[in-house]
Amino acid sequence: MMAVPVDAIYLKGPTDPGCFSQDYDERVLPSITTEILNLVVAHFDAGELITQRELVSRQFTEAVEAKQVAQQEAKRARFVVEKTEQQKKAAIISAVGDSKAAELIANSLAKAGDGLIELQKLEAAEDIAYQLSRSRNITYLSAGQSMLLQLSQ
Structure with missing residues (x-):
């Protein structure tokens, strides 16, 4: 060593x-x-x-x-x-x-x-309407068409 x-x-x-x-x-x-x-x-x-x-x-x-x-x-x-x-x-x-x-x-x-769900539906519909109003393209929605995934009223 x-x-x-x-x-x-x-x-x-x-x-x-x-x-x-x-x-x-x-x-x-x-x-x-x-x-x-x-x-x-x-x-x-x-x-x-x-x-x-x-x-x-x-x-x-x-x-x-x-x-x-x-x-x-x-x-x-x-x-x-x-x-x-x-x-x-x-x-x-x-x-x-x-x-x-x-x-x-x-x-x-x-x-x-179901008040909370109804409130959320209204808020979502308001948001969709706002987004569509800002779009340059003209969009028409029929009165009977449900925008919220065909949810019943």
């Missing part, structure tokens, strides 16, 4: 994750550095580490970048899952609200009669 001392020199840039707090270099970097160093060094013997220093350095850099990309993809996947869960919860809440609204309307109609 061979001990390889490593000094990680890094510069925190604008793309670095800011969610790791101020001690990012003390908490995260040592574990990542050790893991990546072990992966890269495992491909070389002790003599090659010295003679092929440039190759080892390049592979180490590529491994660090690949690790960062993998972490970002994992965060993105977690975000997508959380977003989907929130949308699911919102759909459930909306469905429960729609159900309660329909129940309240049904109860109100049972108690008060």
Whole structure:
């Protein structure tokens, strides 16, 4: 077994994750550095580490970048899952609200009669008449024609 001392020199840039707090270099970097160093060094013997220093350095850099990309993809996947869960919860809440609204309307109609439906028919007829009055095309409606989906009076 061979001990390889490593000094990680890094510069925190604008793309670095800011969610790791101020001690990012003390908490995260040592574990990542050790893991990546072990992966890269495992491909070389002790003599090659010295003679092929440039190759080892390049592979180490590529491994660090690949690790960062993998972490970002994992965060993105977690975000997508959380977003989907929130949308699911919102759909459930909306469905429960729609159900309660329909129940309240049904109860109100049972108690008060069909006055609400008649009011909505009148409002819809008024809206249709307004839209037709603004149209440049001349439209004639016969008196017997029901505009509201053949609803009975």
